[in-house]
Amino acid sequence: MMARLSLLLGVLLLSSGSVQAFNxxxxxxxEVGKKTxxxxxxxxxxxxxxxxxxxxxxxxxxxxxxxxxxxxxVNQVGLWLAMQTERPDLPWRFGVMDSDSVNAxxxxxxxxFITRGLLLRMRNEAELAGVLAHExxxxxxxxxxxxxxxxxxxxxxxxxxxxxxxxxxxxxxxWKKKALSASTELYARGLDKGDEFEADRLGVVIAARxxxxxxxxxxxxxxxxxxxxxxxxxxxMFKTHPSSRQRLDLLDAAMTGNLERYASQPMVxxxxxxxxxxxxxxxx
Amino acid sequence: xxxxxxxLTIFLSSMSIASIAAETGQIxxxxxxxxxxxxxxxxxxxxxxxxxxxxxxxxxGWMQVKPAGNGQGWVKMTAIKLGGAAAGTKGDxxxxxxxxxxxxxxxxNTGVTVATGVRGLSPEDMxxxxxxxxxxKKLDNYAATKSQAESAAKSAKLSKQNIDYxxxxxxxx
Numbered sequence: 008m009m010a011r012l013s014l015l016l017g018v019l020l021l022s023s024g025s026v027q028a029f030n031x032x033x034x035x036x037x038e039v040g041k042k043t044x045x046x047x048x049x050x051x052x053x054x055x056x057x058x059x060x061x062x063x064x065x066x067x068x069x070x071x072x073x074x075x076x077x078x079x080x081v082n083q084v085g086l087w088l089a090m091q092t093e094r095p096d097l098p099w100r101f102g103v104m105d106s107d108s109v110n111a112x113x114x115x116x117x118x119x120f121i122t123r124g125l126l127l128r129m130r131n132e133a134e135l136a137g138v139l140a141h142e143x144x145x146x147x148x149x150x151x152x153x154x155x156x157x158x159x160x161x162x163x164x165x166x167x168x169x170x171x172x173x174x175x176x177x178x179x180x181x182w183k184k185k186a187l188s189a190s191t192e193l194y195a196r197g198l199d200k201g202d203e204f205e206a207d208r209l210g211v212v213i214a215a216r217x218x219x220x221x222x223x224x225x226x227x228x229x230x231x232x233x234x235x236x237x238x239x240x241x242x243x244m245f246k247t248h249p250s251s252r253q254r255l256d257l258l259d260a261a262m263t264g265n266l267e268r269y270a271s272q273p274m275v276x277x278x279x280x281x282x283x284x285x286x287x288x289x290x291x
Numbered sequence: 292x293x294x295x296x297x298x299l300t301i302f303l304s305s306m307s308i309a310s311i312a313a314e315t316g317q318i319x320x321x322x323x324x325x326x327x328x329x330x331x332x333x334x335x336x337x338x339x340x341x342x343x344x345x346x347x348x349x350x351x352g353w354m355q356v357k358p359a360g361n362g363q364g365w366v367k368m369t370a371i372k373l374g375g376a377a378a379g380t381k382g383d384x385x386x387x388x389x390x391x392x393x394x395x396x397x398x399x400n401t402g403v404t405v406a407t408g409v410r411g412l413s414p415e416d417m418x419x420x421x422x423x424x425x426x427x428k429k430l431d432n433y434a435a436t437k438s439q440a441e442s443a444a445k446s447a448k449l450s451k452q453n454i455d456y457x458x459x460x461x462x463x464x
Contacts, residue, residue, distance in 0.1 A: 062427045063423050069416070086437065086439075106412050127385055212457055259368070262352065266454075270352065287390040
């Protein structure tokens, strides 16, 4: 990690053309960072670290459901989806969180979570696939990672710079702490709307590639749109996402003429009802 | 008083179980009722905005509905708000009612565990959480292998397709 990080910084500094870069305008630095194609490559291990730390934070807020069969099922569906993407070999991990809240999360490096509250509102596997594929798309596009890097307010970029001066382990620990706090803040605040719409558009294609009826995600959005917006279980999702109605309308417009021909692909209701229904009936 | 409202909650949520079988919806704006789930299918009637329909099923981006009068047909799913005009719908679709029943069974007469089932995820919850790296490690136990994922897909008759990502309105992919 350490070596990779210094490499990343080296790349940044070299591209800026200045070794005395410490007073560099932040925006300029971020611009350089964006243009540096090596950045993504170099960053993969750092992505995994920020991802697992963010996942630990999320699971600290709501634990995993203790049901091996359910968790295994969601992992099989999720991995099958991820295998249809450009990053099939990430160590993908999927989990159902034990929370009434209606939400789903992705953290960098391939962690994807869905809450019990959202899972139980679904009617078939195509709906589950649609939501997991939306989250997978966030990981593919490194939306959270880029947002953390972009967020100059966190001072993260400054810290990255200072790492170049002294990359002792205490500094690194400090950097990681800041990255984690920036990431936690991001989960509370949400990504740009554009990132959410993009993840919707990618998600329905990933679901269709995996052989599902691609209208699973629109179907979930329609169900969410019917929930009373005052319902506290939706507070965070509504705060961090564009309205379900707007997402549904934009998705439908993008899908029309392109994905309708896949609409007769399976929804896989039987297996979903068996596994998720069994969990719901037992209440654990 | 508190017990009374708990009872009332339980009573109301058992009622929603019955209503799931026949889902209702509300037409958002004037919409053509089509004979089939296609844009160029024959138009059967025009459904006025705010009118109520029974929703029978979904097929792709279309829903089969039964308007208040007679007959049935198809409208785009974007033209419908599920739950209908009834305010305060809880959106208890899917398996929610099964779960609620299980919780009621557990709670017996007291209804105590109805409240303990509530675990929120507010921004504060997330910021104040104590990280749980052990839970992250535990995910490894649940992870699927590619061959497991493949055979699960096969048994559900899911076949892979080659499809390009969709462009947004501005043509950006």
